[in-house]
Amino acid sequence: MIWWRDAVCYEIYPRSFADTDGDGTGDLPGITRHLDHIRDLGADAIWITPCYPSPLADGGYDIADHTAIADDLGTLEDFTTLTDGAHAMGLKVIVDVVPNHSSDAHPWFRAALAAGPGSAARERYLFRTGRGPGGAQPPNDWESIFGGPAWTRVTDGDWYLHLHAPEQPDFNWRDPHVRAEFSRVLRFWLDRGVDGFRIDAAHALFKAEGLPDAGPGQHQDPARNHLMPYYDQEELHPLYREWRTLLDTHPAPPGAVAPGERVLVAESAVFEPDRLARYVRADEMQQAFNFAFLEAPWRAPELRRVIDESLAATAAVDAPVTWVMSSHDAPRPATRLGSELRAGSAALLMLALPGAVYLYQGEELGLPQAHVPDDRIRDPLWRRSNGTDRGRDGARVPIPWSGDRPPYGFTTAPPEACWLPQPEGWGRYTVAAQREDPDSMLSLYRRALRLRRDHPVAAHGTLRWHSPADAPYLAFSRGGLTCVVNLGSAALDLDRLGFSGRPVLASTALPHLGELPVDACVWLSTASDGEDRHTDRP
Known part of the structure; x- marks a missing residue:
């Protein structure tokens, strides 16, 4: 791959x-x-x-x-x-x-401002004349991602487009x-x-x-x-x-x-x-x-x-x-x-x-x-x-x-x-x-990335779900592991739901064997003990 x-x-x-x-x-x-x-x-x-x-x-x-x-x-x-x-x-x-x-400090934009309306230098950006009497209104109704109009007027009357901040003039990709x-x-x-x-x-x-x-x-x-x-x-x-x-x-x-x-x-x-x-x-x-x-x-x-x-x-x-x-x-x-x-x-x-x-x-x-x-x-x-x-x-x-x-x-x-x-x-x-804290978020990420590497899967395609479509939890398989995450309002009884694999990684300590707390996630191994010896935060 x-x-x-x-x-x-x-x-x-x-x-x-x-x-x-x-x-x-x-x-x-x-x-x-x-x-x-x-x-x-x-x-x-x-x-x-x-x-x-x-x-x-x-x-x-x-x-x-x-x-x-x-x-x-x-x-x-x-x-x-x-x-x-x-x-x-x-x-x-x-x-x-x-x-x-x-940036509006880019040499191209500075040259465009100096060159004036209709110049070749301004063609590298999106300069336009305004609407209304004297071109006093922006060329269209476009708004900036950061709020306010997406157009700023320069001293010679032209307007330039900036979908972001006024200090970020948009290039003309044509x-x-x-x-x-x-x-x-x-x-x-x-x-x-x-x-x-x-x-x-x-x-x-x-x-x-x-x-x-x-x-x-x-x-x-x-x-x-x-x-x-x-x-x-x-x-x-x-x-x-x-x-x-x-x-x-x-x-x-x-x-x-x-x-x-x-x-x-x-x-x-x-x-x-x-x-x-x-x-x-x-x-x-x-x-x-x-x-x-x-x-x-x-x-x-x-x-x-x-x-x-x-x-x-x-x-x-x-x-x-x-x-x-x-x-x-x-x-x-x-x-x-x-x-x-x-x-x-x-x-x-x-x-x-x-x-x-x-x-x-x-x-x-x-x-x-x-x-x-x-x-x-x-x-x-x-x-x-x-x-x-x-x-x-x-x-x-x-x-x-x-x-x-x-x-x-x-x-x-x-x-x-x-x-x-x-x-x-x-x-x-x-x-x-x-x-060095085995219960830290950093340790969780390290263990998860190690297990992820040890259990590769195809990078695309359909997912094999083990949870019903209307369930308050998600469960699916990944290369010998089953991921179960509880997004509901009550703890999950994993044994009753049929998830009998061995916990190898969890986002929190599991207080009761076979029970997944609210908001927690666990990876269960479906491999034999000889195939997978990683066990973290069981």
Whole structure:
């Protein structure tokens, strides 16, 4: 099986991972220093979110130079050291490419502003004249993901499109210069040893011809995303076929995976399963994040529906589902789901499913969503919502490595110098505190990833369910294991339900033999004692 079909990939948000130079901001050498943590966890690859020069209007996703390293994160030499170190440990390296927009500090956008209306420089972005008397109204009714209009007017009267913050002007993907530039960007990083790319906002590059109005309710119901004139356009797919060909043919430097084994990962916020599956057809990308799973409530029917629909849609195109439970854009599972127990159980559920998995730094520590004081919030959602949406910073605070007080080994700088503040009371969540604790979340993840590797399954296809469709629990098989998760309101009698396997891993201690508590998950071995000797948290 090709590595990416069932890979476990660990997402790193560099500024919040580990700081080595004492400035309070994580950096590339910090990642290199802690690669052993990721290896020992049992991951197959790392995904590094943008480490490029950026004014940080949107956490690094407003990029001023797509082929350089931000000064506060390191150098290209540091990136090479990181990549070489990861490869030496058997870890693949995936980096972010952000093709929908640039920073307003990008040389292209500055040139576009200077060149004026109707210029070739402005064709690289989506500049338009406004509506109404004197063009004083935006060109259409499109709204920004971060709130407010998706258009900003410049001093000469033109308007430019930004589906995100005003500091993130959208590229015009029908301009050949844009297409050529991103082919150059991909080759640049391939030559530096990366094994794949996560494509940010992969569903948004092309906008419908004529830029028609989108109507009311924008960004309110994710299930309607594919109906928006700025999402999921047909022209995306020929572009991704071009990129797939590039990855499959461009020579690889020593240490990197060979052409034909690299991966393209779609961050495509398309929730209609059959339309999402189009991004992972045989000649396009290999993975697409399954956000429907992340968004599903903690109820058996909804989770089962998402699982079944996702597996069926991707099986039709011979691709794996790429499961994700957390990210730098989502509230931490322990907070979103309501408890650490549920977060651990959801992790075991996800890790038992066939396909690939992405973990987000700190997920393996059971971190809750942190509260960031008003005056320290950086996320543009806070400002654009007039202070009604606190944004995503609570999932982006630096992770704790050791100690009982901030900065928990993240940096040698004082806590107040950290780029985002860490909360008090996180001593029990540190890597050091959990490393040798058999009952910790970190130990749970390590054991689960080991068992997952020991019990491989086909990466796609139908699931063999052992639970009735209307049951308050989910149960299915995985390579000699049965996963049972109790989403109901009463403990489950596993023996009465016919689950006679031996518990080999559970999200919590099982107080009574054969009984699964509410919100708990257990993996049962159907192998003989001689075939499977792993027993954890029985």
